[in-house]
Amino acid sequence: xxxxxxxxxxxxxxxxxxxxxxxxxxxxxxxxxxxxxxxxxxxxxxxxxxxxxxxxxxxxxxxxxxxxxxxxxxxxxxxxxxxxxxxxxxxxxxxxxxxxxxxxxxxxxxxxxxxxxxxxxxxxxxxxxxxxxxxxxxxxxxxxxxxxxxxxxxxxxxxxxxxxxxxxxxxxxxxxxxxxxxxxxxxxxxxxxxxxxxxxxxxxxxxxxxxxxxxxxxxxxxxxxxxxxxxxxxxxxxxxxxxxxxxxxxxxxxxxxxxxxxxxxxxxxxxxxxxxxxxxxxxxxxxxxxxxxxxxxxxxxxxxxxxxxxxxxxxxxxxxxxxxxxxxxxxxxxxxxxxxxxxxxxxxxxxxxxxxxxxxxxxxxxxxxxxxxxxxxxxxxxxxxxxxxxxxxxxxxxxxxxxxxxxxx
Amino acid sequence: xxxxxxxxxxxxxxxxxxxxxxxxxxxxxxxxxxxxxxxxxxxxxxxxxxxxxxxxxxxxxxxxxxxxxxxxxxxxxxxxxxxxxxxxxxxxxxxxxxxxxxxxxxxxxxxxxxxxxxxxxxxxxxxxxxxxxxxxxxxxxxxxxxxxxxxxxxxxxxxxxxxxxxxxxxxxxxxxxxxxxxxxxxxxxxxxxxxxxxxxxxxxxxxxxxxxxxxxxxxxxxxxxxxxxxxxxxxxxxxxxxxxxxxxxxxxxxxxxxxxxxxxxxxxxxxxxxxxxxxxxxxxxxxxxxxxxxxxxxxxxxxxxxxxxxxxxxxxxxxxxxxxxxxxxxxxxxxxxxxxxxxxxxxxxxxxxxxxxxxxxxxxxxxxxxxxxxxxxxxxxxxxxxxxxxxxxxxxxxxxxxxxxxxxx
Numbered sequence: 001x002x003x004x005x006x007x008x009x010x011x012x013x014x015x016x017x018x019x020x021x022x023x024x025x026x027x028x029x030x031x032x033x034x035x036x037x038x039x040x041x042x043x044x045x046x047x048x049x050x051x052x053x054x055x056x057x058x059x060x061x062x063x064x065x066x067x068x069x070x071x072x073x074x075x076x077x078x079x080x081x082x083x084x085x086x087x088x089x090x091x092x093x094x095x096x097x098x099x100x101x102x103x104x105x106x107x108x109x110x111x112x113x114x115x116x117x118x119x120x121x122x123x124x125x126x127x128x129x130x131x132x133x134x135x136x137x138x139x140x141x142x143x144x145x146x147x148x149x150x151x152x153x154x155x156x157x158x159x160x161x162x163x164x165x166x167x168x169x170x171x172x173x174x175x176x177x178x179x180x181x182x183x184x185x186x187x188x189x190x191x192x193x194x195x196x197x198x199x200x201x202x203x204x205x206x207x208x209x210x211x212x213x214x215x216x217x218x219x220x221x222x223x224x225x226x227x228x229x230x231x232x233x234x235x236x237x238x239x240x241x242x243x244x245x246x247x248x249x250x251x252x253x254x255x256x257x258x259x260x261x262x263x264x265x266x267x268x269x270x271x272x273x274x275x276x277x278x279x280x281x282x283x284x285x286x287x288x289x290x291x292x293x294x295x296x297x298x299x300x301x302x303x304x305x306x307x308x309x310x311x312x313x314x315x316x317x318x319x320x321x322x323x324x325x326x327x328x329x330x331x332x333x334x335x336x337x338x339x340x341x342x343x344x345x346x347x348x349x350x351x352x353x354x355x356x357x358x359x360x361x362x363x364x365x366x367x368x369x370x371x372x373x374x375x376x377x378x379x380x381x382x383x384x385x386x387x388x389x390x391x392x393x394x395x396x397x398x399x400x401x402x403x404x405x406x407x408x409x
Numbered sequence: 410x411x412x413x414x415x416x417x418x419x420x421x422x423x424x425x426x427x428x429x430x431x432x433x434x435x436x437x438x439x440x441x442x443x444x445x446x447x448x449x450x451x452x453x454x455x456x457x458x459x460x461x462x463x464x465x466x467x468x469x470x471x472x473x474x475x476x477x478x479x480x481x482x483x484x485x486x487x488x489x490x491x492x493x494x495x496x497x498x499x500x501x502x503x504x505x506x507x508x509x510x511x512x513x514x515x516x517x518x519x520x521x522x523x524x525x526x527x528x529x530x531x532x533x534x535x536x537x538x539x540x541x542x543x544x545x546x547x548x549x550x551x552x553x554x555x556x557x558x559x560x561x562x563x564x565x566x567x568x569x570x571x572x573x574x575x576x577x578x579x580x581x582x583x584x585x586x587x588x589x590x591x592x593x594x595x596x597x598x599x600x601x602x603x604x605x606x607x608x609x610x611x612x613x614x615x616x617x618x619x620x621x622x623x624x625x626x627x628x629x630x631x632x633x634x635x636x637x638x639x640x641x642x643x644x645x646x647x648x649x650x651x652x653x654x655x656x657x658x659x660x661x662x663x664x665x666x667x668x669x670x671x672x673x674x675x676x677x678x679x680x681x682x683x684x685x686x687x688x689x690x691x692x693x694x695x696x697x698x699x700x701x702x703x704x705x706x707x708x709x710x711x712x713x714x715x716x717x718x719x720x721x722x723x724x725x726x727x728x729x730x731x732x733x734x735x736x737x738x739x740x741x742x743x744x745x746x747x748x749x750x751x752x753x754x755x756x757x758x759x760x761x762x763x764x765x766x767x768x769x770x771x772x773x774x775x776x777x778x779x780x781x782x783x784x785x786x787x788x789x790x791x792x793x794x795x796x797x798x799x800x801x802x803x804x805x806x807x808x809x810x811x812x813x814x815x816x817x818x
Contacts, residue, residue, distance in 0.1 A: 075585065173716060176817075177486040205810065301586055302711075391812070404578060405618070
């Protein structure tokens with residue numbers, strides 16, 4: 001493989017996470033180390049949206065050194081900004097791709113790193129197809145990121161372990177809080193996860209020390225209101241405070257989302273329906289049918305931005321996978337996504353591999369059956385064994401004024 | 410003052426906090442150090458409710474040493490359990506007080522420490538009045554605790570600084586998260602505070618590093634929907650993502666709670682009306698009137714139980730005030746609450762003082778006018794100077810399986 005000299009551009013796309021900036025740091029570290037091959041590293045502001053508008057920042061100039069990189073690694077959300085731009089089919093609508101090409105030519109871009117989830121991998125696949133066809137050599141690589149953990153082609157997605165650590169810690173704290181009263185009460189904790197219940201499985205982790213929720217419901221296992229109420233009655237008969245963790249995307253057996261009644265009817269540009277109120281609907285159901293105290297708690301945005309409690313394992317891996325994306329590109333890879341392959345649970349070891357991005361784009365990886373208990377209201381030992389190593393280790397952000405310091409570009 | 414030999418009992422009451430167990434630890438440390446005077450230290454399970462049922466645990470036996478105490482200090486919620494028992498007027502209904510007296514006599518209780526908020530101080534005042542009248546010598550001391558910070562007689566209440574640190578950190582993280590997109594959007598963050606807006610003022614702290622919300626609304630300053638919308642329009646004209654922090658107890662100018670429309674109509678045993686949905690109501694208002702993306706986030710229970718991000722200042726002070734309560738009781742104090750008197754903002758210094766509990770019970774301390782800006786949509790420098798030292802310092806809980814370890818009695 002011939003050495004490809006030129007500049008690089010990196011972007012972040014989709015929903016933010018606590019680790020996406022660690023991945024950005026990894027890409028920056030990788031490019032800085034390859035300064036004999038990669039000239040300038042540009043950051044696209046707000047992903048492809050910014051690339052098209054030529055809103056590019058020179059990251060070599062903006063990142064002053066190791067302190068900045070370390071601070072970036074514990075800063076939540078996307079330092080470069082994000083977007084939710086859906087690229088059209090390159091065979092049908094070429095103008096947007098031609099514009100990308102014009103920018104690439106103008107800035108001599110030969111390396112393109114896009115950090116994101118399913119939708120971003122779709123962009124990587126389409127850009128790869130286009131540039132292959134027009135015979136412009138650019139090594140386009142997708143770097144995974146999603147707290148939803150629903151990307152195929154990787155053992156887990158960077159960002160998920162930190163979100164899982166937040167969920168595990170917060171559920172543990174809420175369970176402790178709920179335990180102080182003797183009055184029968186049901187607390188429903190709503191956890192992010194539109195299609196797949198990965199993040200809600202992390203609610204099982206506090207059970208390792210005897211402080212977990214009574215039940216966990218995932219989108220993978222629809223349930224009926226009567227089953228739900230029956231389980232709660234059973235739990236309330238043995239202890240007064242019952243805690244239930246549910247994915248926002250949970251379904252009733254009739255195929256409707258639990259939160260559907262609370263929906264605002266809107267959908268985003270990708271056609272995903274906005275869900276909210278799954279916990280609220282179940283809270284109302286409990287109040288109405290069991291006549292006991294009930295409340296719902298939506299863990300909401302902190303799941304993806306509570307970087308102060310990020311998983312050290314996640315942050316380290318996110319930096320490593322960013323670096324590796326650059327290394328793979330330098331070695332000739334393109335049209336692929338870097339991902340993790342787990343080689344052992346205990347001791348926990350992963351390898352970084354590449355997978356063709358068109359096998360990843362627009363696929364959803366669900367929680368496997370072997371991770372869900374038979375009754376569909378909790379997880380298995382196998383699931384716990386998968387999750388456990390991911391949330392190990394604590395980051396040590398720099399604090400200023402009693403709050404974690406963030407790196408702002 | 411003659412030395413009073415006998416046993417002691419300690420209880421926790423009202424809503425949990427991240428620091429109430431640190432105060433419990435302080436009381437335990439104080440009693441252990443006074444083992445020439447105080448024989449057994451009992452813990453009442455679920456506060457007065459448990460005392461009346463003689464559900465008492467011997468804390469000397471249950472706490473094995475320094476490791477247990479340290480773990481207790483970073484464990485959220487009330488390790489002894491809590492209750493919301495409202496004592497009647499002792500002049501009118503004596504039976505419950507006679508029952509307390511019978512328990513005191515049976516266990517030779519001469520020291521009574523009650524850790525709680527306004528309602529708990531009401532119990533301390535009533536018990537003091539009763540035992541003074543029946544001439545049973547027992548030194549009844551209230552130890553403050555409330556994340557609401559609305560107790561009079563103390564510069565701030567233990568538990569508030571940790572809740573404030575959680576709010577400041579989380580608002581900072583959410584502001585960062587919101588900043589990644591370019592689409593105009595309003596995010597409303599709902600913060601606990603039924604009557605007083607103390608906790609919402611902490612949302613101003615991220616502004617110290619340029620990442621705070623656009624506006625903060627407190628119950629102390631009712632506003633009109635039109636003013637609210639006008640401010641948002643102004644903010645949206647200068648930047649796409651607008652963040653507003655509101656107290657759950659915010660009022661419209663017509664005197665109605667913003668969240669009233671969303672209320673379930675219930676009130677608790679103290680006659681407080683349950684509020685919820687303040688953020689949701691404002692989200693709806695924005696969607697309807699400004700036709701832009703809007704969402705609301707209720708910070709909910711983690712505000713009072715996210716002990717992993719507790720303020721080290723708070724935890725240290727909470728231990729100290731618990732110890733001091735014992736010291737004061739040994740020196741003859743009774744019928745009082747221990748509290749903080751701030752002697753300097755910079756360097757931050759506090760003294761622990763005692764105040765007569767009947768000047769504290771059933772009073773509410775509001776955010777003073779000098780802490781709120783003229784427009785009533787933010788806080789002043791004086792407020793920031795008050796808050797800043799409280800959230801300084803980070804606790805270092807022991808982690809097991811990637812989650813903070815909790816002490817469970």
